[in-house]
Amino acid sequence: MAQSSPSVRNYQRNDLQNLIGLYSRSLANSTHFVRNQGFVKYFMQYQGVNEGSVFVAETNGEIIGLAIVSITVEIGGLKQGKIIEFLARDSLSMRALIRVVINFCKGKDVDLIVVVPPASLEVDDIFKDWIKFETNVMMTKILSLPSLLQALLSSEKIITTCAGTSVVFQIGRELVEAKIGPKKVDISQIKGEPRRAKMFMSSSPQTFLKIIFGQLNPYVAYLTGRIRIHNVKNTRPMLKLLCMMQLTAPFYTGLADRL
C-alpha cells in the first residue's frame, strides 16, 4: 500500500502530548538525553526560536515529524538556521520537513542551515547536496562508578540471565561489588582487598567506558590484555555480561544537546 504524503504545518500548543509520544517512539532504540515536556518546552523557547519556526509533519492526524528551527546572527553577520531538534518517523516525513524548513529559512534570508538528522534513518539521499561535517567532539568520563554500574546492570536482560551472580569490578583504583539478584542489583563499594567473588574484572576507566559505548569489543579487550578477569576458569560469562552492559547504539545527540 502506498504511503500517504505527510503534510507539514506549524506547531500548536495542543500538539505537545503527541510530540512526547513521537519522541518515545523515535528514540526508543537509541541512547539519548531525556526529552520530557519540560525540555521540549525549553527547546521551543530557545534563542532564535518562535512560534512560526516550529514545524510538525502529520499524516492522518498523527504527528510523525518535528523540526525546531532557531535563526540567529553569528560572528561576521552570518545568519544561521539551526534545526536544533529534528525527528522524523520515516524518510517521507523527513523529506517533507526539510523542504519546508529550507523554504522558511530562504524567506528569512538565512545564509546557512545546520541539522543533525535522526541516526536511525537513511539520510544519504535526502542530504546529498548538503555538506556532512563533524561538530565539536563529544567526550565523556566516569564520575560515579557505583551509579553507572547500578544503571547498566539493572537491565531486564541482565537480571534475567545473570541472577545470582556476584561480580567485582576494579575500574582504575575503585573497587565495586555487584550482586545481581532476581529482581534488583545491589551495588557496594569495597575498601581494601576484594572479598572472594565468583567473578572479578579489572580495567582502566577509559577501557571500561569504551566497552560500554560500544567502541571496544570485550572479547578483543580481553585478548589484548586491556581487561583482566580473575577467579574464574571460564571467562565467557564475564565477557557476555560486558557485552550485555553495552549501551544501545546509536547515541543520539541533536544540535540542542551540543549547543
Place this chain on the structure above:
Amino acid sequence: MSDLKPQFPNNIVVRNYRPGDEAKLVDFLNLCYGEWGTLQKWRNLYSNHPTFSDNDVFTIEKGNEIIGHESLHFRDLEMQRELVLSTVSLSDAATHPLYRGKGLHNRLIEIMLEAAKSRGAALAYSWYLRGTGLHAHSKTIGFIEVKQPAAYMKVIRPEKVFKAGLSDFVQKNPKLKLVVQDFGDNLCLQFGKDKFSIQELLGIPSKKPAETGKRVEIVFDESSISVLAQFRTLGKRQRLQHLILMLLLRKAKVRFRSLGSLLNLARNGVATIGSI
C-alpha cells in the same frame, strides 16, 4: 552560599553564581570568546534551562574580577528500556587571557566534577573543538571520545559563509590575527566574484594605501566551500592537508604580481601556516 575553598594561590577564589552576576558573566565570556553572545542568550542557556540551579555556574575570581568560568548542565540519559542515568555536561569553559597557562581551569574542573559527583551525576560530558588544549587536556583526566551522529549543513550564500567563517577563525586565533595583520592591505582574498582585503574582513581601517607591487591574492574556487565551511572544526593537521590539497587541485590559487609580493608572501606565509 559559601565560597568553594581553593587550592588556589593568593586571593583567588572559586564561587557559584549569584543572581545579578549575569551581565558580568556575559561580558567575561565575550572577552574570552571574541563574540559569545547576549544576556538573552545567557538566560536561554542557563536560567531558563529546566534543571538550572545557582550551583551550576562556577567562576574563578581575583578580587572582584572574574578570571575563569565554566558551568554544569544536569541531564538524564535514557539508555535502554526506561533505564535512566543522571549525567552532567560541562560548558562554556573560559579563562581570562592574562591568566591562561597557569592551570586555573584544570583545578576548576576538578572542583566542578567533584561537585557534580556529590550531586549524583554518574557520567560527565563535554563538547570540545578537536585539536584544542581543552580537548587534549580532557583526555589526560580520563575523558574518552564518544561517536555521535554527523551533522549536515546547507550553504545558501557561499560568499557570506566564507567571509563569516574566515573572520570567526581569524578572530578566535590571536596568533594568526597578528600575522595576517602584518600583511596589511596587501593580502587580498577572492571567493567567487567577491574580493576583499584581510583588513577589510577584520574591520580594521586601512592606515596606508596598498602597494600594488607587494600585493598577494588568494583566490578560492566556489567549490572549495565544502572544505572551508568546516575549517573551524578540523584539526590543525587536517586543515593544512586540505589547504595543500586545494592548492594542488587548483581550487585555491595564490597570485603574486612581482618579486616584492613573492618575498612578502614568503616572509609572512610561513608564520601564517604555523598559526593556522
